[in-house]
Amino acid sequence: xxxxxxxxxxxxxxxxxxxxxxxxxxxxxxxxxxxxxxxxxxxxxxxxxxxxxxxxxxxxxxxxxxxxxxxxxxxxxxxxxxxxxxxxxxxxxxxxxxxxxxxxxxxxxxxxxxxxxxxxxxxxxxxxxxxxxxxxxxxxxxxxxx
Amino acid sequence: xxxxxxxxxxxxxxxxxxxxxxxxxxxxxxxxxxxxxxxxxxxxxxxxxxxxxxxxxxxxxxxxxxxxxxxxxxxxxxxxxxxxxxxxxxxxxxxxxxxxxxxxxxxxxxxxxxxxxxxxxxxxxxxxxxxxxxxxxxxxxxxxxx
DNA sequence: TTTATAAAAGACATTCACATCTTTTATAAA
DNA sequence: TTTATAAAAGATGTGAATGTCTTTTATAAA
Numbered sequence: 226x227x228x229x230x231x232x233x234x235x236x237x238x239x240x241x242x243x244x245x246x247x248x249x250x251x252x253x254x255x256x257x258x259x260x261x262x263x264x265x266x267x268x269x270x271x272x273x274x275x276x277x278x279x280x281x282x283x284x285x286x287x288x289x290x291x292x293x294x295x296x297x298x299x300x301x302x303x304x305x306x307x308x309x310x311x312x313x314x315x316x317x318x319x320x321x322x323x324x325x326x327x328x329x330x331x332x333x334x335x336x337x338x339x340x341x342x343x344x345x346x347x348x349x350x351x352x353x354x355x356x357x358x359x360x361x362x363x364x365x366x367x368x369x370x371x
Numbered sequence: 372x373x374x375x376x377x378x379x380x381x382x383x384x385x386x387x388x389x390x391x392x393x394x395x396x397x398x399x400x401x402x403x404x405x406x407x408x409x410x411x412x413x414x415x416x417x418x419x420x421x422x423x424x425x426x427x428x429x430x431x432x433x434x435x436x437x438x439x440x441x442x443x444x445x446x447x448x449x450x451x452x453x454x455x456x457x458x459x460x461x462x463x464x465x466x467x468x469x470x471x472x473x474x475x476x477x478x479x480x481x482x483x484x485x486x487x488x489x490x491x492x493x494x495x496x497x498x499x500x501x502x503x504x505x506x507x508x509x510x511x512x513x514x515x516x517x
Numbered sequence: 518t519t520t521a522t523a524a525a526a527g528a529c530a531t532t533c534a535c536a537t538c539t540t541t542t543a544t545a546a547a
Numbered sequence: 548t549t550t551a552t553a554a555a556a557g558a559t560g561t562g563a564a565t566g567t568c569t570t571t572t573a574t575a576a577a
Binding site for chain 1: 372373374376378379380382383386448459460463464465466467468469470471475476477478479482483486487489490493497502503504510512513514515516
């Protein structure tokens with residue numbers, strides 16, 4: 226499946242907060258999970274980890290919730306992948322040959338290397354801000370499951 | 372991890388038989404699993420499924436084992452992926468948005484579509500034969516884990 | 518200070534990929 | 548026909564990703 230569910234949930238979570246930030250300062254897990262149709266506590270753990278990594282901000286208590294911080298929009302997607310899937314995704318051998326590398330390549334090494342590099346480049350240069358478009362209604366629809 | 376372990380095991384299994392086909396008509400699971408350092412029974416199930424799908428041949432009993440059939444070498448890798456991972460790998464939305472497609476794209480749709488198409492094209496046009504090189508010693512080394 | 522609220526923490530369940538072990542079935546050779 | 552061999556079948560185990568539930572902690576407002 227290329228990337229984990231967690232990765233998709235993480236991105237959609239951040240994007241939801243970003244889209245809502247004019248309406249309300251903070252977004253609650255309950256609302257996010259409901260609107261995005263993501264298991265609440267599972268999403269909660271992902272959001273918490275992103276807060277720990279300072280990718281987003283979180284506040285407990287009344288009027289609390291999750292919000293963007295001053296660097297969220299500039300976060301490259303690779304940082305999210307790093308947190309949800311780990312960077313091995315881009316480095317591990319497709320044939321599961323342990324010592325596969327350019328010096329000792331598996332028979333699929335070069336065919337795949339190109340694609341993996343492209344993918345990694347895309348994830349390094351694409352930021353959360355890049356994913357946000359002007360039409361918020363269509364946008365919310367596009368990140369929600371239903 | 373992009374593709375399953377099963378996929379890597381499957382390819383390495385076929386390649387091992389291909390490389391051995393001058394030495395011996397059939398290759399036994401025991402030998403394959405040992406040389407490739409793949410769990411024996413797990414590899415057995417993958418080989419069995421490939422035999423069911425006529426990607427390779429298999430014979431029980433003494434002097435039995437797995438062998439190539441007349442189409443094995445022309446098998447495109449996509450057929451193996453189909454059997455081990457399923458083709459959804461190339462179709463499912465990275466953000467796990469259910470109704471994601473070109474008409475209703477998720478914010479990452481087009482960035483990823485390109486990569487997925489490239490990957491699929493590679494797997495459609497690359498056959499087992501394409502993976503086999505002249506130097507068998509280096510080749511066996513390259514598909515074995517140690 | 519008390520209360521309500523919302524995240525954090527943590528225990529536990531489920532599912533699936535991956536792995537191991539045992540029994541059954543097919544078959545070639547003696 | 549018997550025997551040995553090798554795959555097929557199937558029961559069971561394990562770990563990681565995913566999902567659910569309950570308890571604890573922090574905090575804003577009254």
